[in-house]
Amino acid sequence: MIMTDDTICAISTPAGVGGIAVARVSGKDAISLVDKVWKGKSLSKADTHTAHLGTIVDENGEAIDQAVATVFHNPRSFTGEDVVEIAVHGSRWVQRELINLLVRTGCRIADAGEFTRRAFANGRLDLAEAEAVADVIASSSRAAHRIAMSQMRGDFSRRLTDLHDRLLELASLLELELDFSEEDVEFASRQKLLAIAQEIHSVVTRLASTFATGAAIKDGVPVAIVGETNAGKSTLLNRLLHEERAIVSDIHGTTRDVIEDTIEIGDTLFRFIDTAGLRETTDVIESLGIERTISKLTDARIVLWVIDSAISVEQLNTVAQRVLPHTSDDQTIIVALNKIDINATNVDTLQSALKDILPQGAVIVPISAQRGDEIDALQQHLINASGSADIAPGEVMVTNARHYQALTRAGESISRAIDGINMGISGDFIAQDVRETLHHLGEITGTITTHDILGEIFSRFCIGK
Ligand SMILES: Nc1nc2c(ncn2[C@@H]2O[C@H](COP(=O)(O)OP(=O)(O)OP(=O)(O)O)[C@@H](O)[C@H]2O)c(=O)[nH]1
Ligand SMILES: [Mg+2]
Missing domain, CATH: 1.20.120.430 (tRNA modification GTPase MnmE domain 2)
Structure with a gap:
């Protein structure tokens, strides 16, 4: 992209049909060029930051649409140049005709990001602000x-x-x-x-x-849902997303591949990653799935370890060996002790066994993914672990x-x-x-x-x- 002093135009609203669409025209001839296709009060005589109702007409005098043109004089505009924003009805035909007409009149179609790049070049924004x-x-x-x-x-x-x-x-x-x-x-x-x-x-x-927290908040805080087969990981994923996203069954090893989706909880976007259950297996495909589980577990910000609360302390130690060695100090571990609707009696025993093996900062939440018990508490722990609540107003991330x-x-x-x-x-x-x-x-x-x-x-x- 080469900077020139020509006048550029483009539709700035999303592609498609809408109530209105806005075309942006920027450059030293922006106002006079739009005036050539404008019927109504002369835009060249208009004050800066004023909006005017008029009609867009082509070379043959045919009206293309009624429009509102907002005039900005340099340097007090987004790009720092003269700018006219033309709001028309958002039909595809009107949008296309308007741009074609502007191009025939002497504008050039803007390159990707060119308005913002001009704003940067004219000192309206620095690069970090433009980004x-x-x-x-x-x-x-x-x-x-x-x-x-x-x-x-x-x-x-x-x-x-x-x-x-x-x-x-x-x-x-x-x-x-x-x-x-x-x-x-x-x-x-x-x-x-x-x-x-x-x-x-x-x-x-x-x-x-x-950066670690900032990037996670921008793209969705990655939460890996891991644990032994049949623990209820997919049930929990569906519960958190409020939809039947993953297949749930009582067959061990139901989920073979990684399933990801995002949802906003509180003010924060989370990316939940359901994974294949961890167990000894000779099945080639299941083993490949488990490899992916480990890689998602390692990359996640939050490890949501789902445990079937029916398991014994011995079994717990076995599963822990498959999960904990892959976690790191940068991650928060949240243990969801699942299925408390049917195994309430075992919860205390498991909780105290867990306290001995979990690293500092890990939390344990007894839940029922199927019935929805204590999901609010789990969501609150997720928000706390995301770090988004720690951002003070005006804090730079x-x-x-x-x-x-x-x-x-x-x-x-x-x-x-x-x-x-x-x-x-x-x-x-x-x-x-x-x-x-x-x-x-x-x-x-x-x-x-x-x-x-x-x-x-x-x-x-x-x-x-
Ligand atoms: N009673 C009860 N059953 C549950 C609960 N959560 C899940 N289940 C049942 O447990 C079984 C396994 O659930 P899934 O969600 O498929 O388990 P998973 O951890 O994804 O299993 P894999 O994909 O095989 O690793 C299903 O029959 C679920 O209905 C719960 O909170 N209470
Ligand atoms: Mg599953």
């Missing part, structure tokens, strides 16, 4: 929306600007030291340099550490893998600077690491970004964004 526009549009839960909105409004970018300023301070202190090194004066005490560098390091690593990588690299270079200061290495080597840290942070907001990276990012947008 957040896509996240706001894609967000499918309140928690994901809240994070994307905060990023779009610039909370993340402001945090990065603070870091940038601190790094510049560090760089200038180091340079002062260099300038006067001949005279053997140590201007900035190493102690002070160290304190600044450590503060930057701690902010960078804290931001990077929000990293949800984008590109940002996470840049932060990780920035963390590595500032950490080298800290080592350098501690070891008494000469200031110019340390300054090198500080500059590298600045570079990585600049990649996030787009102050330092190549044409290729920009093309990559904006091509993932749809046309019209």
